[in-house]
Amino acid sequence: MNAKANVMTAVHGAEALRAVLFGPEEGELHAPWRTLLSAPAFRHDHGMSGEEHLEWVYSRVRLLNEAIEDPLALVRDPVRLACLHEWLAFVDPTLSGVSTIHYNLFLGSLTAQAACDRDLRPYVDMRQLGTFLLTEVAHGHDAAALETTAVYDRATDSFTLNTPNAGAQKFLANTSAVGGPKTGLVGARLLVEGQDQGIFLFLVPLTDGRGALPGVRVRRLPARLGSAHDHCLTSFDRVQVPREAMLGGAHGRITGDGVFASEVPERRRRFMTSIDRIMTGRICLIAGTVGAARAGLTMAVRYGRNRHITGLTESSRLAVFDLRSHHGPLVEAIATVYAMNMLYREAARRWSERDRSDQTALGQAARFVSVAKAWITWQSRGVGAQVRERCGAQGLLVNNGIVQHLMVTEGVITAEGDNQAIMVQAATELLLAHRPAAAAVRARGRGLADADFMGELLAAAEGIWLDRAQAARRAAPAEALARRNHAMGPALRAVDVYGHRIAAGALADAVAAMPAGPDRELLEDLLRLFALRGVAAHSGDLLCRGFLTGEQVEELPVLMEGLLARLAGQAEVLVEAFAVPEEFFEGIPIASANYIAAYDDPEGPWHRAEPVAP
Known part of the structure; x- marks a missing residue:
């Protein structure tokens, strides 16, 4: 009777946590994608060659497109588009990448800018697949310095790309x-007419399915580990496109009489308007990263329960997950992924509800999304490394899918804005806005179990590093680069704390919205563990500045150890709430209760009718 009651409690707990993770619109925003991507057509053979895998990807992106009732409505809804990526990335990272490029960067840009009279049917039904060519060999994050040119000729009313x-x-x-x-x-x-008007996007046919079109040169780049993507170098030799090929609008256009007109005087703002979909792309990337991390942790916890080793005596056996050295890092990773999940949701909400007319608010929303992208994808790298290590040699095998996701995470860290460059920009903005203030939080009478206190401590740590950055800038030689370089080290530490703080805040908001009871207490424990990890990393500074007492610093590891012990017993409930369909794990040995069966040999001697004599 007690065992049955425990099972029922676990199911209820998983359902309550699932509601927190996916929100009240789970049935509308997530269930359709889970159902679609659970179909056998989206399972692939890990033994395929790279080219076979690539052909599979392009056939499946068209299968996906056939199932989408209105692709244009999808690209106009950044939240729903991101939800697709939560499930798509674990099914196949390359398929997720091709989909992001076509739907978000290509179709999204076409629909967002002045293209109302353009026939989009070839792209909506994928007779023409869309791609996006911004980055150049010499220009990545400094894309505003792109060198590819589009020269307008009034006589032919066309552009020539070179x-x-x-x-x-x-x-x-x-x-x-x-x-x-x-x-x-x-x-x-x-x-x-020889005047540089800034960077714009131009619609250019590239290939006909057999090869590149005249004037377009395409060369495949070397294979990238973990991805079957057909990455290429592409160049243009006097490629002519009509005036309608330019994606223009209020930020810039060529009028009917061949004159350039713009309501935006700054070339950089014209450029940022042209690539507006990059921000939605960042949300899609972090959605895929979060989804893959959830699935990876689900596998790792299962494998830890199913993998048995010699226990404390030679005659005993125990699940490797029972060891604190094994489950401790996984429980910490689970807490991190819950925080990643809620931060991603908040970033998607802020961007979808942004006020385009308020430049200050728009900039704040962009910074929030950008820091979320960098912080979440960096955390995903750490989570993936723990998943791989806890799965041992099995985690290195391609058919278990873990190493592919590790390598894809490396790509995502660079894609849609390199993380380091994003964080440098955010650090600069935080530093410029920072004003040293008298300490608003003091340790006496505050308990480390208080989530609000943890948030205040993280804010204090952020302020400490910004104070140091300002002091370093003032002490540097009076030369712009030296001042920047001296300040950037501590400023980057500050923005990292900022990322941890806003993630803890998003998780705290989710906890506060839950009704009182065991489910909320479980999530509160996750929040405490996550917040305490952030505080512990800066406990020395917080102690020196009087934000923590010596006793509280001593208490930190004790509290964290107690949380690990409690949460380890709930790990299966916590990952069950991730709601990863069983079909996603088909063909993945470590996801099976009997993973050894995947390596069985029908011709092995253990299958003989007569046992071998000892």
């Missing part, structure tokens, strides 16, 4: 002939 040097070749776009005809949005510098 690649002037090796550094201006478009880098990493999926422009090969594999996957059928492709059209790209090409970021190029608009030149009108």
Whole structure:
């Protein structure tokens, strides 16, 4: 009777936590994607060659498109589009990447800018697959310095695209002939009568399914570990496109009489308007990262329960998960993924509800999304490493899928804005806005179990590092680069604490919205563990500044150890709430209760009718 009651409690707990993770619209935003991607057509053979896998990806992206009732409505809804990526990334990271490029960067940009009279049917039904060519060999995060040119000729009312040097070749776009005809949005510098008007996007047919079109040169780049993506170098030699190929609007356009007109005087703002979908792309990337982390942790906890080793005596056996050295890092990873999940949800909400008319609010929303992207994907790298290590040699095998996701995470860390560059920009903004203030939080009379106190301590740690950055800048030589370099080290530490703080805040908001009871207490324990980890990393500074007492610093590891012990017993409930469909794990040995069966040999001697004599 007691065992049955415990099971029922676990199911209830998982359902309550699932509601927190996915929100009240789970049935509308998540269930359709889970159902669709659970179909056998989306399971692939890990033994396929790279080219076979790539062909599989392009056939499946069209299968996905057939199932989407209205692709244009999807790209106009960044939250729903991101939800697709939560489930798609674990099914196949390359499929997720191709989908992000086509739906978000390509179709999203086409629908967002002045293209109302453009026929989008070839792209909506994927007779033409869309790709996006912005980054160049010599220009990544400094894309505003792109060198590809689009020269407007009033006599022919057309643009001519050229690649002037090796550094201006478009880098990493999926422009090969594999996957059928492709059209790209090409970021190029608009030149009108010799005047540089800034970077705009141009709609350019690239391939016809057999090879590149005249004037377009495509060369495959070396294979990238963990991805079958057809990354290429692409260049243009006097490629002519009509005036309608330019994606223009209030930020810039060529009028009917061949004159450039813009309501935005700054070229950089024109550029940022042109690539507005990059921010939604960041949300899609972190959605996929969170989804893959949830699935990876689900596998790791299962494997830890199913893998048995010699116990404390030679005659005993125990699950490897029972060891604190094994389950401790996984429980910490679970707490991190819950915080990642809630931060991602908050970032998606803020961006979808942003006020486009308020430049200050828009900038704050962009910074929040950008820091969330960098912080979440960096945390995902750590979570993936723990999953891989806790699965031992099994975690290195391709058919278990873990190493592929580790390598894909490395790519995501760089994609849609390199993490380090994003954090440098955010650190600069935080530093410029920082004003040293008298301490608003003191340790006496405050308990480390108080979530509000933990948030205040993280804010204090952030302020300490910003104070140091300002002091370093003032002490540096009076030269711009030296002042920047001296301040950036501590400023980057501050923005990392900021990321941890806003993630803890998003998780705290989720806890506060739950009704009182065991489920809320479980989530509160996760929040405490996550917040305490952040505080512990800066406990020395907090102690020196009087934000913590010596007794509280001594108490930190004791509290964290107690939380690990309690949460380890609930690990299966916590990952069950991730709601990863069983179909996703088909063909993955470590996800099975009897993983040894995947390695069984029908011809092995243990299958003989007569046992071998000892």
